[in-house]
Structures are given as structure tokens and as C-alpha cells.
Amino acid sequence: MLTDRTTRDRRLSVLAGFAIVAAVISLTVAACTAVSAQDEPQTSGGKSTGSTPAHKGPPNAADGVLPDHTSAYDTDLPGIAKLDPALRTAVQEAETAMKADGIRMQVTTGWRSRKYQEELLEKAIRKYGSKKKALEYVADPDESHHVTGHAVDIGPTDADDWLNRKGNRYGLCQTLSNEIWHFELVTKPGDSCPPMTDPTK
Ligand SMILES: [Zn+2]
Incomplete structure (x- = not known):
């Protein structure tokens, strides 16, 4: 019984660990998204001017x-x-x-x-x-x-x-x-x- 309990506790703490990592990742992603949204070039009424706006990230x-x-x-x-x-x-x-x-x-x-x-x-x-x-x-x-x-x-x-x-x-x-x-x-x-x-x- 003791072994079972220990194993379960360990599983729980591993799950908790995953949850923390997941939370950190989603916070990081949210932060990055916020930054890149800020860095987006201003568009005038959503109309294309014909030129290619510079953007962050790899060429597309x-x-x-x-x-x-x-x-x-x-x-x-x-x-x-x-x-x-x-x-x-x-x-x-x-x-x-x-x-x-x-x-x-x-x-x-x-x-x-x-x-x-x-x-x-x-x-x-x-x-x-x-x-x-x-x-x-x-x-x-x-x-x-x-x-x-x-x-x-x-x-x-x-x-x-x-x-x-x-x-x-x-x-x-x-x-x-x-x-x-x-x-x-x-x-x-x-x-x-x-x-x-x-x-x-
Ligand atoms: Zn060439």
C-alpha cells in the first residue's frame, strides 16, 4: 500500500510539473504574440498600398x-x-x-x-x-x-x-x-x- 501511495504521489507531482511547464509555455507564447502584434506595421484602413510591408518572422x-x-x-x-x-x-x-x-x-x-x-x-x-x-x-x-x-x-x-x-x-x-x-x-x-x-x- 505504501508503495502504491508513493507511486501515486510521484505521478501526481509529475503531473503538477507538467502543468507548471505548460503554464509557463502558454505565458511565453502569449507574451511573444503580444510583442509581435505590437510590431506589426500600421496599415491604413486595411488597404494594400502595393508595397510589401516589412514584417517580423521568417520570409513568407x-x-x-x-x-x-x-x-x-x-x-x-x-x-x-x-x-x-x-x-x-x-x-x-x-x-x-x-x-x-x-x-x-x-x-x-x-x-x-x-x-x-x-x-x-x-x-x-x-x-x-x-x-x-x-x-x-x-x-x-x-x-x-x-x-x-x-x-x-x-x-x-x-x-x-x-x-x-x-x-x-x-x-x-x-x-x-x-x-x-x-x-x-x-x-x-x-x-x-x-x-x-x-x-x-
Ligand atoms: Zn538566382
Whole structure:
């Protein structure tokens, strides 16, 4: 009996412990929510001004984050909608032609907000240890052609390979020598592609 009682007491104290932890967690969550609610940008009557408001938290769809298997025709997504229209049309045409060749391409990144680009650069600086090295992999927000809507990253590799062989028919060229997935509208359809930039130099 004594053992039973002790066990039950222990169970009760474990349950009490859980309750305290749960209470602390919910208080913490409530506090965080309150802070982020305060930090929300002021909106004027809930109407969109067309610009992307800066927000707390990781970049999301409004910053241009695209879900897996995004098509260049998914114009309801900001990452596609905010591309330069001429680039978007060229990528759509290439996507259709590629599909006829049995290759299904996806846009992994199109337009990106400045905040998203800043975050990518900060992440790269942490990874590579210096801004100089990080800039070989991620463009400065002032330089990025994704931020202006003039670049797309395409996957998978067979789609990149197709674009490197036939993209110029649509004016699309790989422009950075160390990124086989990065394409821009930089030639006239049918003309050859200009030399690539080497970001490591
Ligand atoms: Zn890119």
C-alpha cells in the first residue's frame, strides 16, 4: 500500500510539473504574440498600398518564398506575379516547350523582397564567415536581380540543362557562371547568350 501511495504521489507531482511547464509555455507564447502584434506595421484602413510591408518572422509567400513545384504560370504567387512581365512570359514559353520535351521545370525563386534577400545574405555571412565570401553565393540586396524581378532560379537540373541548351530561343540565359539554375532575359530570342559574370572574381 505504501508503495502504491508513493507511486501515486510521484505521478501526481509529475503531473503538477507538467502543468507548471505548460503554464509557463502558454505565458511565453502569449507574451511573444503580444510583442509581435505590437510590431506589426500600421496599415491604413486595411488597404494594400502595393508595397510589401516589412514584417517580423521568417520570409513568407509575400516575400517571394515559393512552394515546391511552382510553375511560371502560378501568377497568384507574389514571387511570380512581381517578376518583370517580359521575363515571366519568356519563362512560361520555355516551360511549355520543355514540357513537350518531357521535362517538368519549376521556379524555385522568382522575385524576392529586399527583406528576404537581406536574410539570405545574413545567413550566408554566418555560414561562410565573411561578407566577401558570402557575396560569391548571395547577391547584396542592392545588386540582386531577384529583388528587381529580373531573375529566376529554375530546377531541377534537367530543366537547367534544357535552358542552357535552348533557353536563348526565348531570350533566357544563365548569367552567373557559378549558378547553373539562375536565368535572366538578356538576349534577343534566337541570339546567342552574352558571357557570364563570375561572382567569385
Ligand atoms: Zn538566382
